[in-house]
Amino acid sequence: MSQIPVRIGLLGCGNVGAELLKLLTRDSELIHSQTGERFVVTAVAVRDLNRPRPDYVDRELLTDRPEDVVASSDVDIVVEVMGGISPTRELIEKALLSGKTVVTANKALLAVVGAELTQIANSVGRDIFFEAAVAGGIPLIRSLRVSLAGERVRRIAGIVNGTTNFILSAMSDSDLSYEDALALAMEAGYAEADPSADVEGDDARAKAAILATVAFGRLVRFEDVYREGITKITSMDIDFAKRHGFEIKLLAICEVLDQPGDSSQKIAVRVHPSLVPKDHPLALVRDSFNAVFVTGEAVGELMFYGRGAGGLPTASAVLGDVIDAAHNLRYGVTERQLDREPAHLVSIHEMENRFYIAVDVVDKPGVLAGVASLFGENNVSIRSMEQLDMNEEARLVFITHMAPESAINATLEGIRSLDSVRRVAGFIRVFDPS
Numbered sequence: 196m197s198q199i200p201v202r203i204g205l206l207g208c209g210n211v212g213a214e215l216l217k218l219l220t221r222d223s224e225l226i227h228s229q230t231g232e233r234f235v236v237t238a239v240a241v242r243d244l245n246r247p248r249p250d251y252v253d254r255e256l257l258t259d260r261p262e263d264v265v266a267s268s269d270v271d272i273v274v275e276v277m278g279g280i281s282p283t284r285e286l287i288e289k290a291l292l293s294g295k296t297v298v299t300a301n302k303a304l305l306a307v308v309g310a311e312l313t314q315i316a317n318s319v320g321r322d323i324f325f326e327a328a329v330a331g332g333i334p335l336i337r338s339l340r341v342s343l344a345g346e347r348v349r350r351i352a353g354i355v356n357g358t359t360n361f362i363l364s365a366m367s368d369s370d371l372s373y374e375d376a377l378a379l380a381m382e383a384g385y386a387e388a389d390p391s392a393d394v395e396g397d398d399a400r401a402k403a404a405i406l407a408t409v410a411f412g413r414l415v416r417f418e419d420v421y422r423e424g425i426t427k428i429t430s431m432d433i434d435f436a437k438r439h440g441f442e443i444k445l446l447a448i449c450e451v452l453d454q455p456g457d458s459s460q461k462i463a464v465r466v467h468p469s470l471v472p473k474d475h476p477l478a479l480v481r482d483s484f485n486a487v488f489v490t491g492e493a494v495g496e497l498m499f500y501g502r503g504a505g506g507l508p509t510a511s512a513v514l515g516d517v518i519d520a521a522h523n524l525r526y527g528v529t530e531r532q533l534d535r536e537p538a539h540l541v542s543i544h545e546m547e548n549r550f551y552i553a554v555d556v557v558d559k560p561g562v563l564a565g566v567a568s569l570f571g572e573n574n575v576s577i578r579s580m581e582q583l584d585m586n587e588e589a590r591l592v593f594i595t596h597m598a599p600e601s602a603i604n605a606t607l608e609g610i611r612s613l614d615s616v617r618r619v620a621g622f623i624r625v626f627d628p629s
């Protein structure tokens with residue numbers, strides 16, 4: 196067993212970085228006995244040198260010059276857990292170009308320039324690992340990249356953002372307000388530095404792009420992914436969903452839409468709130484947990500479940516990558532990191548779904564008939580309808596059968612133009628588990 200320690204330069208010492216330092220310090224003997232590797236952290240880039248830090252953070256290693264860490268000849272693996280796009284992109288490029296392996300948790304960066312970074316890594320014969328970037332501590336990327344490397348993956352559908360799942364669960368189970376639930380998620384270290392990335396769906400969007408790229412072997416970028424966040428979900432939506440046998444979840448859905456064997460591989464990737472039937476396992480996922488279903492032609496259906504956010508679970512995924520990176524450096528090998536052709540993408544506007552639509556109207560005769568007739572005019576079949584009284588107004592809630600997105604958009608346009616309609620108060624797609 197080798198005794199030469201592999202040298203780590205850490206960029207960022209926040210939720211994830213500090214927990215990684217704890218694991219590397221506390222578990223160094225365990226890691227050595229289980230993997231044969233020893234690690235030494237030689238530099239830690241932080242923004243604020245004077246901030247109080249836990250005991251296991253050696254203050255002697257701190258620097259506020261991340262550019263020195265990536266250039267240092269005392270570093271073999273750069274672990275990037277500082278987040279952001281700039282200067283992070285430039286730092287990772289410099290690290291790779293100076294012969295270092297990179298481990299990153301930065302989905303926001305990878306979803307935008309992952310292809311460019313992979314190209315640089317390939318050109319210099321180095322690795323870039325990113326298990327922590329999707330679904331935190333759940334070993335999902337490695338499962339797709341290694342165990343399912345030869346699998347024809349048809350669909351990935353799941354909860355990949357811990358913050359929004361925490362908020363939706365708290366609103367559904369504890370009647371917590373959206374604002375209070377978000378504050379708790381931020382306090383627990385689940386949320387991004389700017390939590391609008393979580394609640395507006397961009398964090399899940401980045402993860403969906405990465406998942407689709409790894410699983411389908413075609414390049415899907417951040418901007419290719421349709422997304423809606425959870426900011427418009429109200430407690431009335433949640434109450435209605437519960438009474439009708441659903442939970443509302445923010446789902447990322449990546450799917451191949453053509454028939455097996457069709458070489459054109461049309462891919463659709465989207466993130467939006469979904470009504471999930473209560474008896475489906477995704478409806479049972481609470482707190483900041485993530486859960487992802489992967490469906491492959493040969494393997495069938497797999498479910499991955501675990502802590503998708505939080506410093507310690509995410510550090511566990513980073514540690515796994517660091518150990519893989521050390522092995523590869525030691526044996527002079529790299530992972531299979533292919534340059535990917537752009538995916539043939541299908542826009543959400545070309546898709547079909549079932550929909551939940553809530554419309555607030557003036558409560559007087561004939562209004563319901565006027566709204567309902569617009570569904571018929573656009574060939575949208577209504578599965579169920581409920582009227583709720585709200586002071587001077589009434590809320591009409593419809594669940595449709597399968598309908599093209601274009602037909603629903605035309606229906607909504609017509610509904611909004613009616614004088615008797617106050618607002619379209621709710622619009623959520625219904626998840627189709629099949």
Ligand SMILES: NC(=O)c1ccc[n+]([C@@H]2O[C@H](COP(=O)([O-])OP(=O)(O)OC[C@H]3O[C@@H](n4cnc5c(N)ncnc54)[C@H](O)[C@@H]3O)[C@@H](O)[C@H]2O)c1
Nearest residue numbers: 207208209210211240241242276277278300301504505509
């Ligand atoms: N927290 C999670 O649950 C989680 C899960 C998966 C992935 N991630 C990703 O991991 C990364 C880190 O997340 P976090 O929760 O630890 O964030 P954080 O904000 O707690 O930590 C980031 C740290 O990096 C430091 N930093 C930022 N820019 C810097 C710079 N230019 N120079 C030196 N230091 C700098 C900040 O001061 C901060 O302390 C992000 O990319 C995030 O998306 C986080």
Ligand SMILES: N[C@@H](CCO)C(=O)O
Nearest residue numbers: 356357358386387504
């Ligand atoms: N902010 C992210 C962290 C994990 O990537 C989340 O809530 O899921």
Ligand code: NA
Nearest residue numbers: 326329331333
């Ligand atoms: Na992961």
